[in-house]
Amino acid sequence: MHLPILFDLLGVFSAAASGALTGIRKGLDLVGILVLGAATGLGGGAVRDVLIGAHPPAFLVDWRYLTTATLAALGVVVVEYRLAAVGPLLRERVRLSTAYLTVDSLTLGFFAVSGTGKALRYGLAPVPAALMGVLTAVGGGVIRDMLVAEVPTVLRREFYAIPAALGSVLVAAVDRYTTALTPLAFAAAGLTAALRMVAARRGWHARLSRPPRAEEPR
Amino acid sequence: MHLPILFDLLGVFSAAASGALTGIRKGLDLVGILVLGAATGLGGGAVRDVLIGAHPPAFLVDWRYLTTATLAALGVVVVEYRLAAVGPLLRERVRLSTAYLTVDSLTLGFFAVSGTGKALRYGLAPVPAALMGVLTAVGGGVIRDMLVAEVPTVLRREFYAIPAALGSVLVAAVDRYTTALTPLAFAAAGLTAALRMVAARRGWHARLSRPPRAEEPR
Amino acid sequence: MHLPILFDLLGVFSAAASGALTGIRKGLDLVGILVLGAATGLGGGAVRDVLIGAHPPAFLVDWRYLTTATLAALGVVVVEYRLAAVGPLLRERVRLSTAYLTVDSLTLGFFAVSGTGKALRYGLAPVPAALMGVLTAVGGGVIRDMLVAEVPTVLRREFYAIPAALGSVLVAAVDRYTTALTPLAFAAAGLTAALRMVAARRGWHARLSRPPRAEEPR
Numbered sequence: 001m002h003l004p005i006l007f008d009l010l011g012v013f014s015a016a017a018s019g020a021l022t023g024i025r026k027g028l029d030l031v032g033i034l035v036l037g038a039a040t041g042l043g044g045g046a047v048r049d050v051l052i053g054a055h056p057p058a059f060l061v062d063w064r065y066l067t068t069a070t071l072a073a074l075g076v077v078v079v080e081y082r083l084a085a086v087g088p089l090l091r092e093r094v095r096l097s098t099a100y101l102t103v104d105s106l107t108l109g110f111f112a113v114s115g116t117g118k119a120l121r122y123g124l125a126p127v128p129a130a131l132m133g134v135l136t137a138v139g140g141g142v143i144r145d146m147l148v149a150e151v152p153t154v155l156r157r158e159f160y161a162i163p164a165a166l167g168s169v170l171v172a173a174v175d176r177y178t179t180a181l182t183p184l185a186f187a188a189a190g191l192t193a194a195l196r197m198v199a200a201r202r203g204w205h206a207r208l209s210r211p212p213r214a215e216e217p218r
Numbered sequence: 219m220h221l222p223i224l225f226d227l228l229g230v231f232s233a234a235a236s237g238a239l240t241g242i243r244k245g246l247d248l249v250g251i252l253v254l255g256a257a258t259g260l261g262g263g264a265v266r267d268v269l270i271g272a273h274p275p276a277f278l279v280d281w282r283y284l285t286t287a288t289l290a291a292l293g294v295v296v297v298e299y300r301l302a303a304v305g306p307l308l309r310e311r312v313r314l315s316t317a318y319l320t321v322d323s324l325t326l327g328f329f330a331v332s333g334t335g336k337a338l339r340y341g342l343a344p345v346p347a348a349l350m351g352v353l354t355a356v357g358g359g360v361i362r363d364m365l366v367a368e369v370p371t372v373l374r375r376e377f378y379a380i381p382a383a384l385g386s387v388l389v390a391a392v393d394r395y396t397t398a399l400t401p402l403a404f405a406a407a408g409l410t411a412a413l414r415m416v417a418a419r420r421g422w423h424a425r426l427s428r429p430p431r432a433e434e435p436r
Numbered sequence: 437m438h439l440p441i442l443f444d445l446l447g448v449f450s451a452a453a454s455g456a457l458t459g460i461r462k463g464l465d466l467v468g469i470l471v472l473g474a475a476t477g478l479g480g481g482a483v484r485d486v487l488i489g490a491h492p493p494a495f496l497v498d499w500r501y502l503t504t505a506t507l508a509a510l511g512v513v514v515v516e517y518r519l520a521a522v523g524p525l526l527r528e529r530v531r532l533s534t535a536y537l538t539v540d541s542l543t544l545g546f547f548a549v550s551g552t553g554k555a556l557r558y559g560l561a562p563v564p565a566a567l568m569g570v571l572t573a574v575g576g577g578v579i580r581d582m583l584v585a586e587v588p589t590v591l592r593r594e595f596y597a598i599p600a601a602l603g604s605v606l607v608a609a610v611d612r613y614t615t616a617l618t619p620l621a622f623a624a625a626g627l628t629a630a631l632r633m634v635a636a637r638r639g640w641h642a643r644l645s646r647p648p649r650a651e652e653p654r
Contacts, residue, residue, distance in 0.1 A: 023591070031594040046487065051264065053273040055489040060564040128278040142365070147578070149587050151367050155241070158249040269482065271491040346496040360583070369585050373459070376467040 007117070007185060008045060008058065009068050011110035015140040016041030016072035017103040023073075024080055025096060026148050036147060037073025038066070044139030048115050048132050052122045104141065104153070105196040108160070109189035111137040112167035117175070117185070126172040133168030134161060137192075159199030167192030225335070225403060226263060226276065227286050229328035233358040234259030234290035235321040241291075242298055243314060244366050254365060255291025256284070262357030266333050266350050270340045322359065322371070323414040326378070327407030329355040330385035335393075335403070344390040351386030352379060355410075377417030385410030443553070443621060444481060444494065445504050447546035451576040452477030452508035453539040459509075460516055461532060462584050472583060473509025474502070480575030484551050484568050488558045540577065540589070541632040544596070545625035547573040548603035553611070553621070562608040569604030570597060573628075595635030603628030 019040025023033035042059045049057035059065035115136025119129035138154045138161060145152040154160045167188040174184055198204075237258025241251035260277045267275035277283035333354025337347035356372045356379060363370040372378045385406040392402055416422075455476025459469035478495040485493035495501035551572025555565035574590040574597060581588040590596045603624040610620055634640075 026587075028591055029594045031597050032591040035590055035597050050268055050486055051275055051278060056560065056564075057487055060487060060560060060568070063563065066563070066567065124274065124278060127281065127284070128274075131284065132278070146364060146367075146582060147588060147591060149367055149582075149585055151244075152365060154253055155246055155250040155365060158247045161249050161253050268486055269493055269496060342492065342496060345499065345502070346492075349502065350496070364582060364585075367585055369462075370583060372471055373464055373468040373583060376465045379467050379471050 005062075005114075007110050007114035007189065009064060011107055011114055011136075012041040012045065012059075012065055012068045013072045014103040014106040014110060015044065015144075016069040017076050018100060018107055018141065019144045020073040020076035021096060021100045021103065022144055022148060024076070025100075030077065033077055034070065034073050036144060037076070038069045039147060040140045040144040041069035041072060042066070042140070043143035044111055044115070044136045044141075047139045048118065048136040051135070052119050052124060052132060054118070054122060101197060101200055105193040105200075106189075107140065108137045108164050108196050109167055109191070109193035111140070112164045112192050113171050113185045113189045116168040116171040120172065120175055126175070130165065130168040130172040133171065134164045137164040137168070157200070159196055159204050163192040163195035163199070166195065223280075223332075225328050225332035225407065227282060229325055229332055229354075230259040230263065230277075230283055230286045231290045232321040232324040232328060233262065233362075234287040235294050236318060236325055236359065237362045238291040238294035239314060239318045239321065240362055240366060242294070243318075248295065251295055252288065252291050254362060255294070256287045257365060258358045258362040259287030259290060260284070260358075261361035262329055262333070262354045262359075265357045266336065266354040269353070270337050270342060270350060272336070272340060319415060319418055323411040323418075324407075325358065326355045326382050326414050327385055327409070327411035329358070330382045330410050331389050331403045331407045334386040334389040338390065338393055344393070348383065348386040348390040351389065352382045355382040355386070375418070377414055377422050381410040381413035381417070384413065441498075441550075443546050443550035443625065445500060447543055447550055447572075448477040448481065448495075448501055448504045449508045450539040450542040450546060451480065451580075452505040453512050454536060454543055454577065455580045456509040456512035457532060457536045457539065458580055458584060460512070461536075466513065469513055470506065470509050472580060473512070474505045475583060476576045476580040477505035477508060478502070478576075479579035480547055480551070480572045480577075483575045484554065484572040487571070488555050488560060488568060490554070490558060537633060537636055541629040541636075542625075543576065544573045544600050544632050545603055545627070545629035547576070548600045548628050549607050549621045549625045552604040552607040556608065556611055562611070566601065566604040566608040569607065570600045573600040573604070593636070595632055595640050599628040599631035599635070602631065 016037040020033050020037035022040070023036040028036060042065060045065070046057045046059060049055075059069075112133045116129050116133030118136075119132035120126070124132065138152070142152040142154060170188045170191070171185065234255040238251050238255035240258070241254040246254065260283060263283070264275045264277060267273075267277075277287075330351045334347050334351030336354075337350035338344070342350065356370070360370040360372060388406045388409070389403065452473040456469050456473035458476070459472040464472060478501060481501070482493045482495060485491075485495075495505075548569045552565050552569030554572075555568035556562070560568065574588070578588040578590060606624045606627070607621065
């Protein structure tokens with residue numbers, strides 16, 4: 001697959017938006033929101049690029065990465081302010097949590113595709129390539145959640161790593177048989193995002209049925 | 219020293235088990251437990267490989283790494299369920315904290331040896347090689363603890379970095395004089411693990427005698 | 437600009453001191469303080485070196501890095517003990533928070549200069565080079581704060597990323613026109629540190645005027 005850089009930038013955009021929304025939820029100031037947005041948008045891809053040996057990482061050599069991340073974070077801030085100006089009623093209807101869930105799900109889909117595709121292009125075998133897809137997809141969110149001292153979503157929700165793995169495996173599997181992957185890539189990204197959203201809305205989970213045992217580690 | 223990859227895989231196994239046990243203690247769901255196990259098992263080695271310039275990191279080119287980490291995490295989950303089925307009595311006797319302490323100590327020993335050995339093989343001088351040994355040994359655990367929003371053990375217990383440093387320095391020092399290191403490597407790993415376990419059991423520490431001063435950073 | 441390694445080592449020194457002071461504030465034991473000091477002192481530069489492709493990172497090939505970080509952390513511990521011995525009165529006057537603010541501000545200045553300079557030397561364009569300057573400057577502190585489970589300063593204070601960006605952009609901009617940069621580098625570092633200190637002392641901020649909306653992420 002010739003990696004559609006489009007997917008990577010779409011992932012950066014939605015990831016940066018999710019970071020900025022988290023910053024707003026946490027009451028960060030403007031710079032904090034922008035920094036958290038940039039770190040979330042660029043973090044997952046940076047880890048992927050370092051691991052697969054793409055030096056220097058894309059966000060350092062392609063100006064569109066930083067620009068996309070900054071614009072996404074700024075866009076979120078502007079929308080938030082306008083909503084606040086319009087009044088609490090409308091603001092309540094355009095719920096922060098729905099916006100967050102949407103961009104976070106899209107991030108998962110876009111990055112699963114772009115991460116797997118780039119890893120394949122750098123010569124990785126299908127299984128590690130799919131692993132890099134998952135890592136790219138969840139990486140930015142993990143950085144985001146760790147920065148605000150929360151346990152990352154990937155550890156708290158089962159249907160987070162699972163959709164990412166599904167989309168990544170799909171791309172890695174089909175890559176062998178065709179080079180015209182763009183429609184399939186969109187399908188894989190959409191499937192991943194949809195699965196994550198539906199699971200979150202319906203509250204799907206398979207939590208271990210016993211309560212946690214709280215023993216202090218040594 | 220021709221690095222015995224065996225040590226690296228043993229480290230991955232015990233580290234992944236410690237990650238899975240932490241996931242159970244924290245009440246994570248199945249996917250969360252597997253993800254935390256894989257991140258703990260593969261994280262320390264990945265950081266080491268990136269720093270010493272081993273591209274791509276071992277866990278991306280050698281399928282045994284991911285397999286070992288997954289099997290270890292799954293094994294922990296299965297044992298936990300069987301213990302739960304047998305009954306609370308037996309389950310109390312096979313204490314989670316003892317299992318955790320054991321695999322965490324073994325991780326320290328195995329990774330101190332394999333981390334130092336691999337760094338030497340990549341041309342690092344003895345002192346930085348030993349530093350990489352320590353980093354490999356404590357790295358996975360740091361990632362594990364940060365993911366569940368806890369202060370890492372290496373910061374909370376003195377006899378954590380010290381045993382890892384001891385084992386690493388031992389390997390780095392002896393490496394000059396012999397090429398048949400396997401017995402010595404086992405001794406270094408065992409010494410490291412034993413020192414950490416005994417220190418934890420006996421409560422060795424050298425905490426600063428004053429209470430912390432709680433001043434807010436600016 | 438031929439990177440004055442001096443700036444990198446000055447950054448390591450002040451960053452390690454800030455890490456050690458954080459360790460004391462958090463009541464860590466001696467090993468924890470040293471580990472936190474080393475991680476803070478060496479972390480930002482290690483991330484930079486990995487991203488710009490400087491293999492292996494400076495702290496692994498140049499013994500002065502680890503030595504500087506260790507000496508800084510040990511120095512902080514010794515001074516703290518002496519102050520404690522002299523008595524609570526003097527100890528109160530030499531406030532921990534002032535010392536922390538000072539070394540943390542100096543870190544920002546030194547690393548903004550050395551990070552930008554090294555990135556330029558490795559062929560990055562001015563904008564990504566300045567981005568690497570900011571990342572180097574705030575990186576160690578982010579690692580430090582995440583290790584002790586706090587939200588990093590860069591997210592909580594606006595005049596943290598801003599001074600770092602200012603110093604970095606200054607170095608990146610002027611680098612084109614001159615090769616004798618040492619005085620300018622000192623000016624940029626001093627400006628960065630001073631701006632951060634004054635902003636912290638005066639309580640400058642531009643916090644969003646609304647309280648945070650506490651909605652749980654899915």
